[in-house]
Amino acid sequence: MEHTHSEHDSKHEPPVTYAEVNDTVLKMMEPPGTGWYLLFFSCIFLLSIGAACWFYQMWSGFGESGKSHPIGWGTYITNFVFWVGIAHSGTLISAVLYLFRAHFRQPIYRLAEAMTVFAVMTAGLFPIIHLGRPWYALWLMPYPNERALWPNFRSPLLWDVFAVSTYFTISATFFFVGLIPDIAAARDRATTKFRKVLYGVTSLGWRGNHIQWKHYTAAYLIFAAFATPLVVSVHSVVSWDFAMSIVPGWHATIFPPYFVAGAIFSGVAMVVTLIIPLRKAFNLHRLVTPFHFDAMSKLILVTSGVVTYSYVTEFYTAWFSNNPFERFQFWFRPFGEFWLPFWGMTFCNCIFPQLLWIKSLRTNIAFLFILSIFINIGMWLERFNIIFQSLSREYIPAAWGGYNFSPVEIGITVGAFGWFGMWMTLFIKFFPSVAITEIKEVIPPPMRRASSHGSGH
Amino acid sequence: MVDSSTRAVVGIFTYMDDALEAVKKVKAANHEYRMYSPVPRHEIEEVTYPEKSPVRIVALACAITGCIAGFALAILCSLDWPMRTSAKNVASIPAFFVPGYEWTILFGGLGTLGAIFVFCKIPNVLRTAGYDPRFSHDKFGVVVACAGNQVDDVKKRMMDSGADEVDVRESL
Numbered sequence: 001m002e003h004t005h006s007e008h009d010s011k012h013e014p015p016v017t018y019a020e021v022n023d024t025v026l027k028m029m030e031p032p033g034t035g036w037y038l039l040f041f042s043c044i045f046l047l048s049i050g051a052a053c054w055f056y057q058m059w060s061g062f063g064e065s066g067k068s069h070p071i072g073w074g075t076y077i078t079n080f081v082f083w084v085g086i087a088h089s090g091t092l093i094s095a096v097l098y099l100f101r102a103h104f105r106q107p108i109y110r111l112a113e114a115m116t117v118f119a120v121m122t123a124g125l126f127p128i129i130h131l132g133r134p135w136y137a138l139w140l141m142p143y144p145n146e147r148a149l150w151p152n153f154r155s156p157l158l159w160d161v162f163a164v165s166t167y168f169t170i171s172a173t174f175f176f177v178g179l180i181p182d183i184a185a186a187r188d189r190a191t192t193k194f195r196k197v198l199y200g201v202t203s204l205g206w207r208g209n210h211i212q213w214k215h216y217t218a219a220y221l222i223f224a225a226f227a228t229p230l231v232v233s234v235h236s237v238v239s240w241d242f243a244m245s246i247v248p249g250w251h252a253t254i255f256p257p258y259f260v261a262g263a264i265f266s267g268v269a270m271v272v273t274l275i276i277p278l279r280k281a282f283n284l285h286r287l288v289t290p291f292h293f294d295a296m297s298k299l300i301l302v303t304s305g306v307v308t309y310s311y312v313t314e315f316y317t318a319w320f321s322n323n324p325f326e327r328f329q330f331w332f333r334p335f336g337e338f339w340l341p342f343w344g345m346t347f348c349n350c351i352f353p354q355l356l357w358i359k360s361l362r363t364n365i366a367f368l369f370i371l372s373i374f375i376n377i378g379m380w381l382e383r384f385n386i387i388f389q390s391l392s393r394e395y396i397p398a399a400w401g402g403y404n405f406s407p408v409e410i411g412i413t414v415g416a417f418g419w420f421g422m423w424m425t426l427f428i429k430f431f432p433s434v435a436i437t438e439i440k441e442v443i444p445p446p447m448r449r450a451s452s453h454g455s456g457h
Numbered sequence: 458m459v460d461s462s463t464r465a466v467v468g469i470f471t472y473m474d475d476a477l478e479a480v481k482k483v484k485a486a487n488h489e490y491r492m493y494s495p496v497p498r499h500e501i502e503e504v505t506y507p508e509k510s511p512v513r514i515v516a517l518a519c520a521i522t523g524c525i526a527g528f529a530l531a532i533l534c535s536l537d538w539p540m541r542t543s544a545k546n547v548a549s550i551p552a553f554f555v556p557g558y559e560w561t562i563l564f565g566g567l568g569t570l571g572a573i574f575v576f577c578k579i580p581n582v583l584r585t586a587g588y589d590p591r592f593s594h595d596k597f598g599v600v601v602a603c604a605g606n607q608v609d610d611v612k613k614r615m616m617d618s619g620a621d622e623v624d625v626r627e628s629l
Contacts, residue, residue: 019595022495149538170566184593188594208495212577214505222516226569229562445473
């Protein structure tokens, strides 16, 4: 469709005044319509299915999960790794790209941060569900007890407890700190009593005076510096759950960077999946522009390249090691009886994203939405391949086995999407899902006289 | 410390450079003031608070504490309940790097949050004197505390600097 220059400008040029930014973002928080309620109650419905399946599993026993020897880690751990991976890119976008002053992050980072917090909340459920008896999850914590027992600090599973709980705490704190000035802006515009109280309390009495801004900006930078090593550490620690074992297909030194790149890859894809409908629903075309999609597409392309390289390296290492068990494992994945998840993963993660080399597709919204869904499916299959295929073909042929998804596992997996979606829809309607302050920072301040600082900083 | 008889003169500005000029004038007259803005700007920092924030010192101290606490937790727990593997050390430093590393970040992050609360004086939900909701929207504000007989002088300085409006309230 042809646009005149002025039509194009009015639709896609970013806001130019502080007031415009407030108006555009806070408009998203107006009382919800039918579409929002439909989405919210759909999520509640999915969550109810998951909750019912989980309670049934607790009541009936862990045998309902479909796991049996030799597949002791199945769908739940696949889901755990998948959701931790989804969480990852939020921190990359909010912290790492903040330190690098990458301005393309500004309209999308709040949503990415929210995604991080809610995805970690989802991921954290799965090891607990996987316990079978969730009330024993407390035993993972090093707390004084009458038997003087302590957890094993040399176990990667305990490292996971430290890594994921720290990641959640810091991500949630970083997320909340970033929200404070924006909630204050919402507070100052709230009309209903409920919203006045909600924003009055959650903005903590923020006023935006020069002393507050001074300490706030210093602290925000430090938060970003603390969160950045977490981008590297969390998924590295998750990968050690596998790499520290001696299972063929798991015992690989490439796992930490491979997992981190995969996590960023899937997380950016999830941001694209979420931001496209949001942009359409709330008419955010002036905040989230083709420039931002182009930048995210390039990030997807780079991480797809790293992930593909990692897959190839795994095969090369297995061949070069001359270890028959490793060699068999990596023959089995593409050519064994469970070839479909492997080739599905390869198509979704390695082949399909290569279309992003075509510039016009990097800003084609419909294509990006479809691609992002495929990448999310591909990344779930990647974790499934790593966990399921490796465990199904370990050393002794007599111990080989298969795995059948149970309806309970499928229900809980679906329920996790409902849980995640419920928090996202609540957040979008009640809190600013685009960062007001940071967008204002790149807009030149109103000046009566010429400024020597130029625009943004 | 501002006593209860002190008045707050609230200047509302559309332009940042006007507000900064007003700040320079009230600073020169040694008045206590707050400058409000919808967004942090280096230009404002340079005029109002050029010193470095102490938040970084708190963050560093908490991070070092967290590192020591993480390693100490893992080492002391392992010594209290030793799980020996052949002749390997019970206190296995490489394995304990993870709790040490994670708690460095955890304590540092939470310490930074605490520092924000202390230095920004939040939570402080009820204090609203001198604040105008437009400060979070698109206006800049300069709120000056002064004695009743200085109000006219401060108002004049604000208007001369380009304030859109100047209001006098009970206290800062």
